[in-house]
Amino acid sequence: MDKAQIARMLEEIGVLLSLKEDSNVYEQRAYENATRALNGLDGDIEQLVKDKKLKGTPGLGPTIIKRIEEAINTGTISFLDELRAQTPAIKLQMLRLPGIGPKKINAIYDHLKVTSMAELEQACKENKVAHLPGFGKKTQDKILEGIDFLSKHTERHRINVAEHEAEQIRAALATLSEVVRLEVAGSLRRRRETVKDIDIVLSVADNADDAIRMKIMDFFTSQPSVATITGKGTTKSSVVLHSGIAVDLRVVTDSHFPYTLHHFTGSREHHIPLRRRAQNMQMTINDYGLFKIVEGKEELVPCQTEADMYAALDMQYVPPELREDMGEIEAATRYALPDLITEHDLQGIIHAHTTYSDGKNTLKEMAEACIERGYSYIGITDHSKAAAYAGGLTLQELEEQWAEIDRLNAEYAGRFRILKGTECDILRDGSLDYDDEILARFDFVIASIHSNFQLSETEQTQRMIRAIENPYVNIIGHPTGRILLERAGYAINLEAVIDAAAEHGVCIEINANPARLDLDWRYVHRARDKGIKVPIGPDAHTLAGLDDMRYGIGVARKGWLRASDVPNTMDAETLLRFFQERRNKKK
DNA sequence: GCCGTTTTCGGCCCGACTGTTTTCAGTCG
Incomplete structure (x- = not known):
């Protein structure tokens, strides 16, 4: 039983917990955090357990440490076995449908008792899903589209494929005179080895009106590589390319650009502790700004770049590649990040x-x-x-x-x-x-x-x-x-x-x-x-x-x-x- | 389930968007 195996078990517990009827998202998150904490540990896990070295590792509390010990001693985690026994396979499959999450999955399962994607598709075609409480025609259509999409596309794409597609679109957008700043964000900017979709953030002049934004969106959605348009507004548009990769474009005014770029670069795991740090410093971060809370009111901390944002949080600039919550926040607060190779x-x-x-x-x-x-x-x-x-x-x-x-x-x-x-x-x-x-x-x-x-x-x-x-x-x-x-x-x-x-x-x-x-x-x-x-x-x-x-x-x-x-x-x-x-x- | 420079209990990042509602839950990034 090695670390990776146990980490996979903890991760599976997290996923299965999310599908429980009375699930607690924080309990689920605790297992996600523990998974990463375990993967980041150095040394042989059996030895670490034997030496009682796990205690004190951030993200590993008494309950999860017990589960890790159980995995090592017995080769299995009874809590995981119980969850597996309780969770119908179809619920896990439905988790892959875009726009459908645990709550809707449980509603569908409880009311319709479907046991396969084929049965779910049939139920949608018989208009049964649209009549469930909290559901409607649009949700039903979205499920059908999702089933169709999953049958056609793999979930992830290699970085070179995604980068090629992103670069084509970026270069096209760069020709528009209204564009002030433009950058590919998301996991591609973080240089992940595979990516699910492409995020592009673009800024226009602060006085630009909706007509200018719409012109950009029209240009974006009419690119030759676009197969279908899945959403279109003045701030966000989404498309799926012929290659099967989804692309989101966000248009903001230039004063918002660094905050939005930072937000859509992620990762989510990096943002959670970063925002906690902001909170501790009486600040708050969202897509549109970094705010200092003064007498209960939010005052924008003006930033020209992401580097300004990190400086405002009294920490070193964290390059996108490091934003994975793998120790970079702690190192950045000590100004101890490495000078990365280029x-x-x-x-x-x-x-x-x-x-x-x-x-x-x-x-x-x-x-x-x-x-x-x-x-x-x-x-x-x-x-x-x-x-x-x-x-x-x-x-x-x-x-x-x-x-x-x-x-x-x-x-x-x-x-x-x-x-x-x-x-x-x-x-x-x-x-x-x-x-x-x-x-x-x-x-x-x-x-x-x-x-x-x-x-x-x-x-x-x-x-x-x-x-x-x-x-x-x-x-x-x-x-x-x-x-x-x-x-x-x-x-x-x-x-x-x-x-x-x-x-x-x-x-x-x-x-x-x-x-x-x-x-x-x-x-x-x-x-x-x-x-x-x-x-x-x-x-x-x-x-x-x-x-x-x-x-x-x-x-x-x-x-x-x-x-x-x-x-x-x-x-x-x-x-x-x-x-x-x-x-x-x-x- | 984890965690603690006000806390061992009561919080846990944050907001947009969507679709379903008639004020909000669920999902997503």
Whole structure:
């Protein structure tokens, strides 16, 4: 029983509580908070429980600690089992319908006793739902639309897909002369790995009238990417794009812009403690302002930017990526937030493929594309021989690649450098796909798992740790193997992997491919705290793949990384020395 | 269910929007 499993149980309790007839939203929220508190804890949960270390953790009170102990001792939480037994599956399914929440779900269930979405759809078509107390025709239609929508669309979208759509719309809106400020907000601005919808906040001059607002809304809802308009007013309009992503546009006067941008950037979890802090300082925050309460009256605290808002709350500016209630508020009040890495800090690329294995572009094309993008080196890492599916390189092919690299490096004469790397398969038993004599000839080695995903967590973790112990390994590639929205990662104890990497001076990469974004940002923070260096690699198989670095930067920032935590902010010489140091230590 | 620079009880972020009502509950972000 590990932390993640218990956290999932607590989360499920929260969801099931919301569906109880006499539910208490604060009890439900307590379980949500506890879920995050638990996920943020460092160390082995069984040990923490044994040592009675949970007491005092914010968000974990006596009741929930008892439930955690029960989960560890018995493998189950009886309270959760009871809730599961009490909750019909259809209620959980209905929770996914937009505009329908626990109260309406219970009303539908109690009166109509539907047991499936098909039965609910039938009941709507027979006009039964519209006649329930508190319901009407519109709600019934909304349920039908929701059932239709869910059958067509997945719930979330990868960041690159959402960002592309958002950028098209943002660029179009930016052409309007009435627009003063314009920004994409929401989880996209926070650089979450997947997003549910796109939020855009736009400001007009403070004296702009409704006609100007409506002109903007008309322009927005008539964009070619818009499939359906789901709401349209002078302050807010909502659409669904052909790609299935929902987009909300909010139009405010420019003096409201920072407050509205902040509000719609979220996260909700960040706002709750932030507003509590405001309250303690006799202030209140809403979508339209930050107010000081003086003799019972609200006085606007004038802010030009979000930074002004945080300053008014006597705290450091919190960059959007950190707004997840993962310790940033407490750190900001101590003015102790890290100076986060930016794309500008990167000097080179580590982890890219060429036509020698499964890449689509040649060595030279990849190098030239890096030069164009302002990088001073690229670490080429084609697959190793076991990766037959990906055209892994034999020793003979390695010799050819190395010769070509030497030739090109001579041509570049120090202006640019290609590093000889490999993405070497970690074999089933944790040994590497090349012998040490070959590994020693690379400038650096990334070790990755590409096979035997089905091993048990213990076996997979041991396999990974054995690879980490190999003195030639510099970096662990995509440590969980997850493919976002498609495939969960293989079972592995990431904490144990992080501890082993810290002990042996091995880096763990942030794979910047938007389908991976692995190491997950929630663990990046933890790895950093253990002193692990975290390179950002695009895992590029094409020239365009090199542009994925931006997503890796987002994950790095979400993981609180500074430039000094990321090896590819070093110049080539320093980086090579850094990689070499590990081998020297081990010999 | 958690929590405490007035509190161990009585709060818990805040407001807009929608649809159903005739003053408000539910949902959402």
